Amino acid sequence: MSSTAETIQKKTEATNGANVSLWLRQISAILRLELKKNFFGKRSLLVYLLAMMPIGLLIMVETINPLGRETAQLPTVFSIFYNSLILRTVVFFGCAWIFMNLFRGEIVDRSLHYYFLSSVRREVLVTGKYVSGLLTSVILFSTVTVVCMLIVFFSHFYSSSTRFFFDGPGFSQLFWYVAITILACVGYGAFFLVVGLFVRNPIIPALMLYGWEWINFLLPPLLKKISVIHYLNSLVPVPVSEGPFAVVAEPTPAWISIPGLLIVTALVLILAGTRIHRMEIRYGSD
Amino acid sequence: MTETSSELIVFENVSKFYGEILGVNRVSLEVPAGITSLVGPNGAGKTTLMNLMCGLLRPTRGEVTVLGIPTDQPERLFRKVGYCSQFDSFPRGLTGREFISAFLMVSGYPRREADELTEAALNRVELLPAADRKIGAYSKGMRQRVRLAQSIAHQPSVLILDEPLNGLDPMVRAETIALFKQLAADGLHLIISSHILHEVDMMSDRVVLLNNGYVVAEGEIQGVRDDMDIEHPVQVLIRCNRPAALAAQMFGKTEVIEARLHDDRQGLFVKTRNPDQFYLSLNEVVAQGEISVESIAPVDDDLSAVYDYLIGAQ
Numbered sequence: 001m002s003s004t005a006e007t008i009q010k011k012t013e014a015t016n017g018a019n020v021s022l023w024l025r026q027i028s029a030i031l032r033l034e035l036k037k038n039f040f041g042k043r044s045l046l047v048y049l050l051a052m053m054p055i056g057l058l059i060m061v062e063t064i065n066p067l068g069r070e071t072a073q074l075p076t077v078f079s080i081f082y083n084s085l086i087l088r089t090v091v092f093f094g095c096a097w098i099f100m101n102l103f104r105g106e107i108v109d110r111s112l113h114y115y116f117l118s119s120v121r122r123e124v125l126v127t128g129k130y131v132s133g134l135l136t137s138v139i140l141f142s143t144v145t146v147v148c149m150l151i152v153f154f155s156h157f158y159s160s161s162t163r164f165f166f167d168g169p170g171f172s173q174l175f176w177y178v179a180i181t182i183l184a185c186v187g188y189g190a191f192f193l194v195v196g197l198f199v200r201n202p203i204i205p206a207l208m209l210y211g212w213e214w215i216n217f218l219l220p221p222l223l224k225k226i227s228v229i230h231y232l233n234s235l236v237p238v239p240v241s242e243g244p245f246a247v248v249a250e251p252t253p254a255w256i257s258i259p260g261l262l263i264v265t266a267l268v269l270i271l272a273g274t275r276i277h278r279m280e281i282r283y284g285s286d
Numbered sequence: 287m288t289e290t291s292s293e294l295i296v297f298e299n300v301s302k303f304y305g306e307i308l309g310v311n312r313v314s315l316e317v318p319a320g321i322t323s324l325v326g327p328n329g330a331g332k333t334t335l336m337n338l339m340c341g342l343l344r345p346t347r348g349e350v351t352v353l354g355i356p357t358d359q360p361e362r363l364f365r366k367v368g369y370c371s372q373f374d375s376f377p378r379g380l381t382g383r384e385f386i387s388a389f390l391m392v393s394g395y396p397r398r399e400a401d402e403l404t405e406a407a408l409n410r411v412e413l414l415p416a417a418d419r420k421i422g423a424y425s426k427g428m429r430q431r432v433r434l435a436q437s438i439a440h441q442p443s444v445l446i447l448d449e450p451l452n453g454l455d456p457m458v459r460a461e462t463i464a465l466f467k468q469l470a471a472d473g474l475h476l477i478i479s480s481h482i483l484h485e486v487d488m489m490s491d492r493v494v495l496l497n498n499g500y501v502v503a504e505g506e507i508q509g510v511r512d513d514m515d516i517e518h519p520v521q522v523l524i525r526c527n528r529p530a531a532l533a534a535q536m537f538g539k540t541e542v543i544e545a546r547l548h549d550d551r552q553g554l555f556v557k558t559r560n561p562d563q564f565y566l567s568l569n570e571v572v573a574q575g576e577i578s579v580e581s582i583a584p585v586d587d588d589l590s591a592v593y594d595y596l597i598g599a600q
Contacts (some may be wrong), residue, residue: 022394029391033377041378110375116342117371119393119440121299277358281342282304284371 002148023127030128033134034102043101050094051140054085054148062155069158071153075173078152079238082177086148086233091141092210098137099192100202100262101128105275113281125271127257130193130269137185138281148175180232187228189262190268196277215238217242220248230259289345292354294318295339295444295475300348302334309334313348315494315501317477321470323486324479326496332479333372335496336446339477340369353475364393368437372448372464374429378420382432383417386439394438407439408432410465412458426453426581434462444475451485453581456569463489482584484520484561519543519557519563522566525580529554532577539567 038044060080106112115125140243153161153170164170191209195202213229224247233239234251235258252260291526302309310331324332328585337343338350341357347544350357353366372558376385390400408414411431416424421432437445447466451459461515466489470476480486486493495503526532529547532554536545541560558564 025390025396026394029388033388033392037378102434106377109378110373111377113342113371113373114361114377114389115392117340117364117369117437118389119361123362124361141387278344281337282343 010071014255021229022127023121023124026124027128027131030115030120030125030277031132034129035135036281038098038132042236043097047094047097047136048141050090050097051144054081054090054144055151056149058151062151062239071157072151074157074161074164075169076240078149078177079154079236081148082145083233083236083240086141086145087180087184088213090144091137091181091208092188092213094141095133095137095185095188096192096202098191099130099133100206102133102193103197104196104202107110108255109282110283115213116279116281118264122276122279123188126193126269126272126276130189130272133189133193134185138182141181141185142178145177146174149177163177169237175233180235183235183258184228184232186265190265190272191228194268194275197272197279217246220247224249225252228261231261289353290398295340295353295477296349296351298349299333300338300345300350302338302343303346309343310338310426310496310499310525313501315504317475317494319470319473319475321466321476321489323476323482323490323493324477324496325486325493327481329498330496331499332496335494335497336369336371336448336477336479339446340367342371344368364442365440366443367446368440368444369446370433370437370443370448372449372452374426376429377430378422381418381420381433381470382413382424382428384430384435385421389436390439394479403439403441404435407435410438411435412461427455430454431458439468442474444477445469446477448479449481451482452480452583455579456565456572456582458581459485460565461570482520482569486535518565519559520561520584521555521557521562522561523548523553523555523583525553525582527578527580528576532571533575535571536567538566541567 006148019090038047103112106115110243116122161249165174185286192202192206199205214227215228216227216233228251231252235254239251295315297313300313301311313331327331330440334343338345339352339357341360344358351463352363355366357360379390380388381431386407387397387400387404390403391397395403405414408417411434413428413431413435416428419559420560421429424432426475430450434447434450437447449464450466453461465474466478470491472578474536478486478489493504494501524532529552533545533547536542536554536556541558541563542556543559544555544557546555547553556564568579568582
């Protein structure tokens with residue numbers, strides 16, 4: 001085209017030698033675009049509403065009728081609240097919305113082809129998009145987890161809660177709840193990213209997984225292990241009873257559940273990379 | 287001098303089926319540098335062929351290489367290829383400048399370089415004054431130009447343009463054609479799809495004619511168009527603020543054989559047997575500043591007749 005073009009191409013070819021640095025630069029460019037969309041796009045409104053739900057609910061309940069009557073009850077109260085509302089509902093559906101829209105949303109908007117027409121490996125694109133979804137969900141839902149725990153403890157029992165956090169297991173429990181939230185985002189995120197790539201209507205598989213995760217307590221020990229929630233529950237700092245019909249199974253130790261979840265996530269992302277490598281842009285049929 | 291496959295765009299017996307629907311069938315082509323136009327009626331397979339060249343589609347059979355690069359390696363392919371597609375959609379919330387710069391950085395360009403290339407591309411399509419406005423607020427012609435700028439920003443060796451003149455006003459249309467000619471003179475491969483045969487004649491070095499997914503002819507069609515002009519007038523739809531006033535002016539031109547208002551009273555259909563003269567006349571009218579033209583688009587009515595004529599002439 002011109003001497004400038006040749007210079008740029010030569011420079012680019014020179015950069016190809018340092019692939020990792022090129023990929024990191026590309027991932028950071030994808031992150032900039034995607035984070036802006038994830039946090040400020042029209043689709044983010046639903047995630048904000050979802051994230052505000054447990055906080056709003058807690059503020060309302062604590063104003064009218066406090067959840068715990070004494071400090072000793074509060075860890076159990078929060079564990080139940082976290083497990084049933086934050087983890088199983090807010091984080092689950094929040095991740096579903098964020099990660100499915102990474103690709104499906106762009107197919108609906110007919111703008112995915114701009115990424116496909118860029119000089120970037122599609123596997124790098126998957127990584128960039130996944131990391132953007134992960135950052136978004138981790139920032140939002142970790143904040144929700146921390147704020148909810150603080151509301152439960154500090155709204156009525158300030159001095160005993162201060163002791164619980166500074167002289168007791170408070171901070172350690174908070175750390176584990178945040179860690180579980182992050183791991184949930186990692187695991188559910190990878191699943192929903194792939195679902196968004198493979199399935200035209202991702203709501204159905206999302207609801208199927210939701211149902212599977214909810215009936216997990218009824219499943220025999222072997223089937224329990226084919227779920228994300230089983231490994232996350234194993235990490236909960238304050239275990240709670242799952243009811244009289246629950247099939248009791250040994251919790252998986254953290255040294256197995258955390259690397260296990262990460263390995264499965266990596267495999268799912270490799271599957272996503274394979275899928276996107278063969279993906280075509282045919283908006284009409286989507 | 288014979289060109290090697292690293293200098294050509296090569297289709298080797300390529301077929302593409304969408305389920306049982308034919309996209310293109312048994313296409314074997316070698317496209318050299320210069321301007322090559324893909325011409326054919328809607329559904330002929332032009333966009334399919336372009337999407338195959340860019341790897342947006344994968345061939346059901348056969349192989350496509352662009353300057354020796356397989357189309358399933360986007361990281362190499364799009365260092366050399368730019369594609370201005372027909373999809374009139376953009377990532378939400380971006381300005382024209384952000385849009386071009388962001389995707390240059392996705393390609394791996396450092397910010398400063400990306401900003402410089404963005405500036406140059408916007409300047410080339412004369413969109414600098416609107417560069418910092420949201421694309422959502424652009425007119426159709428501006429959106430077309432920002433897509434064009436995005437496709438040329440990284441200074442590719444192969445430029446693929448799907449109906450690139452749609453929605454452009456006469457002045458910008460003429461400037462864009464001049465830009466294409468300049469790029470071709472610089473040694474680029476330009477593949478342009480169009481169903482405005484008059485424009486194809488004006489800018490193409492060679493033409494590939496497609497019909498129902500098959501290549502029915504390729505090569506130079508210089509002279510054929512002149513013959514067609516006599517028998518097949520070109521019809522154009524002009525969207526403007528005062529179509530009745532434009533009709534009154536157009537009636538007086540000898541090259542115009544029919545001018546008729548659109549049903550919605552916001553456009554004018556004009557038939558002409560001398561498109562060159564017609565576009566000159568239209569430019570003169572627009573230059574007077576009393577009529578503001580929003581877009582000019584070909585009307586497809588006569589295209590099948592044109593193709594019957596072309597295919598019959600084989």
